[in-house]
Amino acid sequence: MAAIVIASRNEHKVEEIRKLLTGLAVEVLSLKEFPNAPEVEEDGDTFQANALRKARVISRFTGLAALADDSGLEVDCLRGKPGVRSARFAGEHASDAENNKKLLAYLAGVPREHRTAQFRSVIALVSPKGAERLVEGVCRGVIIEEERGSGGFGYDPLFLVPHLGKTFAELSMEEKNKISHRGRALQQVVPIIREWLEQGLL
Ligand code: IMP
Numbered sequence: 001m002a003a004i005v006i007a008s009r010n011e012h013k014v015e016e017i018r019k020l021l022t023g024l025a026v027e028v029l030s031l032k033e034f035p036n037a038p039e040v041e042e043d044g045d046t047f048q049a050n051a052l053r054k055a056r057v058i059s060r061f062t063g064l065a066a067l068a069d070d071s072g073l074e075v076d077c078l079r080g081k082p083g084v085r086s087a088r089f090a091g092e093h094a095s096d097a098e099n100n101k102k103l104l105a106y107l108a109g110v111p112r113e114h115r116t117a118q119f120r121s122v123i124a125l126v127s128p129k130g131a132e133r134l135v136e137g138v139c140r141g142v143i144i145e146e147e148r149g150s151g152g153f154g155y156d157p158l159f160l161v162p163h164l165g166k167t168f169a170e171l172s173m174e175e176k177n178k179i180s181h182r183g184r185a186l187q188q189v190v191p192i193i194r195e196w197l198e199q200g201l202l
Contacts, residue, residue, distance in 0.1 A: 002202035003027040004193065005034065007058035007068035012153045016177055017067070020186040024193055026202065029064070037061050042070065047084060048134055051124035059126040065202050067189065071121035071181060073155045075143060077114050078106060086154070096154050100147060103158060107143055115143045119159065121181035123189055127201040133192050137184025141168075152176060 004026050006014050014030045021028050031037050040057045044050040047070040054068035072086030082089040082103070090098040107115055118140045125133045139161070147157035149169030156168035161179065168176055177183040196202045 001025060001027050002065070002197060003029055004065040004067055004202070005029045005031070005058055005062050007031065007054045007066050010153070013069065013182070016173060016182060017069070017186060019173065020177060020183065021190070021193070024190065025197060026193060031058070034062055042084070045084065047071065047120060047122035050084065051122045052132070052134065055124040055126040059128055063128055065125065065127045065196070067123060067125050069121055069123045069182060069185070071119065073117060073119055073159070075103070075107070075117040077110060100155060100158055103143065103155065104145070112142060117141055117143050117159065119181040121185045123185045125189060125192055127196055129201045131196065131201045135185050135188040135192070137181045137186070137188070139179055139181040139184065
């Protein structure tokens with residue numbers, strides 16, 4: 001069976017992606033199966049550059065198709081911050097709690113109507129035969145004043161989806177996948193993988 005490697009060490013993400021790709025005739029592997037895979041610096045200026053670099057390196061290393069996601073939170077009144085620096089907002093090895101604390105400090109005193117934000121996910125797909133594709137998904141929301149919910153990861157407890165009245169951390173994985181930035185980007189991945197399977201590019 002054809003295979004695709006998810007170029008991520010974040011088990012939450014791998015699990016989310018695996019769920020969305022079930023039903024396709026491809027074996028979904030992760031970097032767990034490739035412990036010696038190189039670390040890829042995410043120091044590009046854009047989600048696109050980071051995702052493409054990761055997917056290219058992992059495809060070359062494994063000889064298989066690779067899928068890499070680069071994602072982050074863009075807060076409107078912070079002119080898109082933390083953006084590509086979302087994981088390292090509070091420092092190089094910052095924890096989710098530290099990043100969330102810093103975000104709340106930046107937004108202290110900002111009223112609800114100005115706390116709008118979006119999660120953005122860019123996914124790069126690289127085939128061992130040289131084909132490359134980029135897709136993107138966005139989910140809009142509001143940064144609330146204190147954490148709510150215990151699911152998910154990262155900024156999830158602070159990200160309220162207004163039409164659901166719930167934060168990402170209060171949604172089940174299935175509910176989150178339906179509307180999330182990564183879910184929306186991944187929905188576009190499924191037809192590309194089908195196309196590549198038909199064309200023998202995997
Ligand atoms: P990367 O895409 O692995 O570089 O990480 C991006 C960072 O953005 C994560 O470490 C989180 O801080 C944040 N992030 C990306 N997607 C999500 C999400 O679905 N929920 C919460 N935080 C996220």
